[in-house]
Amino acid sequence: MARALVFLNIVCIQTFANAREIVFPPVAGYPSEQTILGGYNENDVTHSKFAGLTTYANLPYVHCLAPKDDEIETFDIAILGAPFDTGVTARPGARFGPSGIRQGSRRISSAAGWSIYTGENVLLDWAKIVDCGDAPLTFLDNTAALKQLDEAHRIVSSKTTNSSEHTTPRIIVLGGDHTTTLSALRSTHQNWGSVSVIHFDSHLDTWDPAVLGGGISHYAGVNHGTFLHIAHEEGLIRNTSIHAGIRAPLLRPKGDLRNDLRCGFEMIRARDIDRYGVSGVIDSLKKRVSGTKVYISVDIDVLDPAFAPATGTAEVGGWTTRELLSIIDGLEGLEVVGADVVEVAPAYDNSGETTGLAAAEVVLSLIGLMVKTPIRAAK
Known part of the structure; x- marks a missing residue:
């Protein structure tokens, strides 16, 4: 028995002698991604990601709405809240x-943004991408708020770019209800001319203001279901636009569809993906807008409520997050x-922030499209 105990002690001593030494950090950990990427023993706090301002994907904040004479950093793609x-x-x-959406993007960063699918990092490519914060909009008057948003777009899109070849900044808006897209389309028209709209949504949003607004x-009559009708009336969009993911009921079974065609839209319904697959949907979208400049608007309710419960007008039977990202x-x-x-x-999200995470990933895909296809000249 004694010999057995001696042998066991010798084995334990040898095991511990060969064990990896555990080194504890000399200071308390920081609430930062840097402690993971840079190592536990680094004391550098200059790259804090989860502390301080929460910007989209931890991108640098720039005061894009600064007065004209103020000198600010140049940028190529701007994130703007509405x-x-x-x-x-x-x-x-x-x-x-x-x-x-910014909360949902906290785990995304340029330092760890390499795609497992493509091996690319669109956040570290040619484009300088920044978060401009939110446009200051009143919540007491729709008309005044949209004028404020129009002005915010004008200011941001007029800033100097980081690139000498691509001289007009492009903007990705974090909404906000869908009415805010009207200001974005006015801005793109001023800078690029009329555009084809790829509209991911469960609803048409081309309703006549006399119908939806009564x-x-x-x-x-100016609301999140009529803004595309108004954009058509203002000549902002081309008759080569298309909806994707539509499934919501109509107000008028024939009148709504006729009006939708007048506004320049074709339609891919949500269940069409079961027939054509993801690649078929992609081909239809590309064919429809071919040869034109494109504005992409993603209403998060294009996703099924199982994947995006946090939205104002949820409709069952939608696409999965994976399907939308692939498209x-x-x-x-x-x-x-x-x-x-x-x-x-x-407010309607679950404790896992499912909708915010999905929306943040969609924004990253939209950034990828812009980075991979630079546009040399504005209107």
């Missing part, structure tokens, strides 16, 4: 969408001059 939700016809809350007033990534090669992700209402 905290607005008083144009909704169902649940409010999308005014908090920009912050919700003809009560001009004010009531967007498949649009590589298009001249995307602007984009948005809208209708994220964080």
Whole structure:
């Protein structure tokens, strides 16, 4: 027995002698991605990612809305928040969408942004990408708020780019309800001319203001279900636009569809993906907008509520997050001059922040399209 104990002690001593030495950090850990990427024993706090300001994908913040004479950093692609939700016809809350999407992007960063699918890192390519924060919008007057957003787009798109070849910054908007896309389309028209719209949504959003708004007033007719009709009336969009993921009921079974055609749209319904597959949807979208400059608008309710519960007008029977990301990534090669992700209402999300995570990843895919296809000259 004694010999057995002696032998066991010798084995334990040899095992511990050969064990990896555990080195504890000399100071308390930082709430930062840097402790993972840079090592536990580094004391550098200059690259803190999860502390301080929460920008999209930990990108640098730039005061893009600074007065004209103020000198600011140059940039090529701007992230702009549009905290607005008083144009909704169902649940409010999308005014908090920009912050919700930024929260969902906390794990994304340029230092760890290499795609497992392509081996590329679009955040470290040629384009300088920055977060401009939110446009200051009133929540008391829709008309005034949209004028403020129009002006914010004008200011941001007029800034100097980091590239000498691509001289007009492109903007990705974090919504906000879908009404905010109207200001974005006005901005792209001023800088690039009329565009084809690829509209990912469960709803048409081309309703006549006299129908969705009831003809009560001009004010009531400007909302998140009529903005594409208004954009068509203003000549902002081409008759080569297309919806993707549509499945919501109509107000008028024939009138809505006729009006949709008048506004220049074709349609891919949500269940069409079961027939044509992801590649078929991609081919249809590319064929429709071929040869034109493109604006991509993503209403997060294009996803099924199982994948994106936090939205104002959820419709069952939608696409999965993986399907949507695959379709967007498949649009590589298009001249995307602007984009948005809208209708994220964080109050309705679950504890895992499913919707915010999905929206943040969609934004990253939209950035990828812009980076991979630079556009040399504006209008």
